[in-house]
Amino acid sequence: MVKLELMLNYEGAITSTEYVKKDFRKAMRIIALSVLSSAVVATGLFFLLKFLRSLS
Amino acid sequence: MINEVYVIKDSGIPLFYYNYDQLVSDDPVSDDRHTLEAGFFAAIVQFGVELANDELRYVVFDNRTYGIKRNQDIYVVFSENVQLSVGQLEDLDKKLSTASEFISERFAGKPLDIAMAVNEEAMDKLIGDFSSFLVQKEIIQEDVPLDTGRLKKQVRNFVFKSVGYEPGKCNIGKREKMKRLSVGLIFITISLALFSVIALIPSIPVWITFFLIFPLFMGFNGIYQYFFRFCVTNALKKQYDMN
Numbered sequence: 001m002v003k004l005e006l007m008l009n010y011e012g013a014i015t016s017t018e019y020v021k022k023d024f025r026k027a028m029r030i031i032a033l034s035v036l037s038s039a040v041v042a043t044g045l046f047f048l049l050k051f052l053r054s055l056s
Numbered sequence: 057m058i059n060e061v062y063v064i065k066d067s068g069i070p071l072f073y074y075n076y077d078q079l080v081s082d083d084p085v086s087d088d089r090h091t092l093e094a095g096f097f098a099a100i101v102q103f104g105v106e107l108a109n110d111e112l113r114y115v116v117f118d119n120r121t122y123g124i125k126r127n128q129d130i131y132v133v134f135s136e137n138v139q140l141s142v143g144q145l146e147d148l149d150k151k152l153s154t155a156s157e158f159i160s161e162r163f164a165g166k167p168l169d170i171a172m173a174v175n176e177e178a179m180d181k182l183i184g185d186f187s188s189f190l191v192q193k194e195i196i197q198e199d200v201p202l203d204t205g206r207l208k209k210q211v212r213n214f215v216f217k218s219v220g221y222e223p224g225k226c227n228i229g230k231r232e233k234m235k236r237l238s239v240g241l242i243f244i245t246i247s248l249a250l251f252s253v254i255a256l257i258p259s260i261p262v263w264i265t266f267f268l269i270f271p272l273f274m275g276f277n278g279i280y281q282y283f284f285r286f287c288v289t290n291a292l293k294k295q296y297d298m299n
Contacts, residue, residue, distance in 0.1 A: 010219050010229060010297070010298040010299050011295065011296060011297040011298065011299060012295065012296065013294055013295055014223075014294045014295065014296060015294070016209075016223075018223070019223035019224075020294050022223040022224030023223055023224055023227060023286075023290075023291035023294070024291055024292070025224060026224045026225070026284070026286055026291060027286070027288040027291035027292055030277065030280050030281060030284060030286060030288050031277070031288060033276070033280055034273050034276040034277040034280055035273060037272070037276040037280075038268075038269045038270075038272035038273040038275070038276050039269060041247075041268075041272050041276075042265060042266055042268045042269040042272055043266075045251050045265050045268060046262060046263070046265040046266060049251070049254065049255055049262050049265050050262050052255060053258065053262060056258070
């Protein structure tokens with residue numbers, strides 16, 4: 001008899017519409033947060049540089 | 057009549073679950089309980105082997121009897137909501153053997169990487185086939201139609217819980233988290249290095265700083281993915297990677 005060796009894969013596709021939607025919403029939130037954070041930091045760096053240039 | 061059916065991998069991962077009471081109940085218990093129960097059975101069977109070098113066949117509670125059949129690394133567990141007599145236990149044993157043989161035949165000669173999380177088609181087939189088999193052999197009751205959709209959802213939840221995937225919460229494992237943290241930190245470093253270059257060369261206009269939004273985005277994205285244990289690309293590709 002073939003040894004029963006069920007493999008549990010730790011990666012795979014998601015076909016459940018409900019789960020796909022949940023994941024999509026979370027992904028959008030992370031993207032939005034990243035855009036916001038990078039915009040805030042870039043603006044901060046812009047003003048910092050402007051200030052530094054004004055000193056010299 | 058059998059009230060509960062489990063097929064469990066020796067690691068405690070449930071592969072199939074059926075509960076008559078839950079099917080007819082308006083207030084089903086959490087899926088967590090079934091996952092815990094599967095782990096409990098796998099643990100006590102292995103404990104029995106370690107302790108007495110023998111197979112644990114039954115678990116008897118005041119109002120419930122569980123029969124366990126081990127076939128290599130797969131356990132089939134049936135339960136009835138009563139204490140059973142010796143004759144009834146023999147009958148339970150026969151049913152267990154039949155189901156266990158079915159499971160063996162189902163997998164014999166197959167690559168056996170049913171990989172339920174990856175191949176939901178295979179998972180659906182297993183659940184469908186085994187459910188039909190149980191009904192056909194009159195092991196489970198037919199008066200309540202077997203809700204295969206719900207059953208599949210439960211099993212899918214089992215597998216997802218076992219590997220740690222939580223929809224909308226966590227879709228990457230430790231290794232993948234670390235990769236994203238590394239990428240994030242690299243891009244933040246690149247952003248700071250570029251900022252230093254812009255600051256040190258006065259001929260570069262100040263507004264160029266706004267271009268740093270791109271490496272900064274990559275940096276923050278990586279760091280947020282690390283902290284939230286969630287990969288944006290995987291989510292958009294409808295995948296998960298718990299490695």
